[in-house]
């Protein structure tokens with residue numbers, strides 16, 4: 001007995017066959033979109049390149065750094081003064097999908113307005129969808145001059 005399927009037959013599709021065909025197609029499209037979107041959540045994005053610069057909290061536009069919770073973005077790096085009065089520097093590029101982060105002084109965290117990922121002052125992920133930590137940089141502070149050197 002021959003077992004073939006003739007797609008060009010004149011046999012009309014039943015309603016059930018049609019719904020199965022449409023359902024399978026929609027399922028495949030949804031699965032493909034999910035795999036594509038979920039792939040972005042691996043956070044495998046390149047951190048900001050190596051940097052070596054100095055900002056001074058006594059000079060514009062860096063005077064925000066005189067205040068606990070203040071921050072500036074320089075050369076793709078966020079430099080912030082934490083609520084504890086420490087200076088930290090991390091990549092300003094979110095590891096989820098490359099949007100620019102802000103420092104939320106009242107929450108003492110780095111935050112991505114795009115999809116609400118949050119990172120601690122050490123760059124560790126607090127809330128996703130980001131899964132990878134932020135690149136951190138070495139910060140050296142000269143209290144006498146106000147110079148803050150960032151490198152790494």
Ligand code: FES
Nearest residue numbers: 094096097112115
């Ligand atoms: S880009 Fe999606 S959470 Fe930052």
